[in-house]
Amino acid sequence: MDFTVSPQTEQFRTEVREVIRTHFTDDERHAVAQSGTKHSWPLHRGLAAAGMLGAAWPVSEGGQNRSPHEMDALYEEAARAGVPMAGFSTTMLVAETIRRVGTSEQRARVLPRVVAGEILIALGYSEPGVGSDVAAVQTRADRREDGTWVINGEKAFTTTAEEADYVFVLARTDQKATRHRGLSLFLVPTSSEGFAVSAMQTLGGERSNMTFFSDVVVDETALVGDVDTGWQTMLVALDFERGGEFAAEMKRMMDLVSTWATGEGNAVSSNTLRRIGRAATETAVAGLLGSRATSLRAEGRAANLEGTMAKLYATEALQRHSSQLLDALGTSGAARGNAVESAIEGMYRHAFVTTIYGGTSEVLRGVIAERRLGMPRTPRATA
Ligand SMILES: Cc1cc2nc3c(=O)[nH]c(=O)nc-3n(C[C@H](O)[C@H](O)[C@H](O)COP(=O)(O)OP(=O)(O)OC[C@H]3O[C@@H](n4cnc5c(N)ncnc54)[C@H](O)[C@@H]3O)c2cc1C
Secondary structure (H helix, E strand, C coil), rough: CCCCCHHHHHHHHHHHHHHHHHHHHHHHHHHHHHHHHCCCCHHHHHHHHHCCCCCCCCCCHHCCCCHHHHHHHHHHHHHHHHCHHHHHHHHHHHHHHHHCCHHHHHHHHHHHHHCCCCCCEEECCCCCCCCCHHHCCEEEEEEEECCCCEEEECCCCCCCCCCCCEEEEEEEEECCCCCCEEEEEEEECCCCCCCCCCCCECCCCCCCEEEEEEEEECCCHEECCCCHHHHHHHHHHCCCCCCCCCHHHHHHHHHHHHHHHCCHHHCHHHHHHHHHHHHHHHHHHHHHHHHHHHHHHHHHCCCCCHHEEEEEEEEHHHHHHHHHHHHHCCHHHHHHCCCHHHHHEEEEEEEHHHHHCCCCCHHHHHHHHHCCHHHHCCCCCCC
């Protein structure tokens, strides 16, 4: 396998780096760190102005027809710069879904505003007590005689909802249907009456949210995909899941550690060098796993499983090594204020959530065991 990237990808990478440098200033980095919001509007608008939102889409749809390798470069540069991309990612996930299963009215109303960087869309799948087993959602949507829908329920971990224009809500629309049937997806404006947000702070200093829907009324244009087929609509998104970007977080950690290790006056013992060496090796492996998934995608093949493997490996390696490397910094690892040490300590706290969102490690292991190794399906525990 040859994962050498083309000069065109390197050129695009340079352009992305420049957009990040221009729009994600030190002041903006500080503001984002203070609020914990996983989104930067100045950067988002900067990416939009450079045509980098929806960059993978055809030119006729406002995109740049970028290859999977080029899109990888975009995510990698963002991760290496420590840019919060949750808002970008959820917005593009929903936009892709609308692009594929939305009505022509939805495509015309939503997609140009996404590409222009005008709107943000948060993901409302999880609920208190409902995460991995997302088909168990309790939020309900009931159709009224006039065709409108009334939504009631609570969502947990609705990241960036405090900034978003819409939440993409998974709700039960048929109370009698079996688990994976009777679910539907709605694009709910956050300006709706009855919608509320409250902050959830995480260990990593990143803000997420609880969101509440109390008799929120939406019309039929909010329904994305056919009624009661929300499960199938969610699966559409699997096709463009990636997984490779977590390797870039390892690379960011290595960049930080290299800066620290070569810094003046920092004592680097042979034990620390061994830790750095091990982390560098696993960073290379994580990068190769990500590249394999991307290369398959570039050939037009599905790479969901390869992306899953890349995500699982990279996030567990990130957790392991950020802990070991923080330890290697000694007492200076606990000091706040010094840019490099603080950033490594921040990586350590951030690493915990990476094995949870986008599928927990246990769930991903189950997916690999069943789909690649042909092992029997794990029976679901009953409460
Ligand atoms: C920082 C952060 C941001 C997030 N952002 C969003 C967001 O924007 N939108 C959104 O909808 N959700 C979001 N989530 C939610 C995330 O998707 C869920 O946390 C995740 O799916 C896990 O669900 P859970 O927390 O309910 O844990 P559970 O699913 O209850 O899992 C608890 C434990 O049981 C294990 N487990 C569960 N099922 C199995 C199984 N079948 N086999 C083996 N082990 C299993 C898990 O691995 C875990 O260790 C976010 C989460 C975090 C932490």
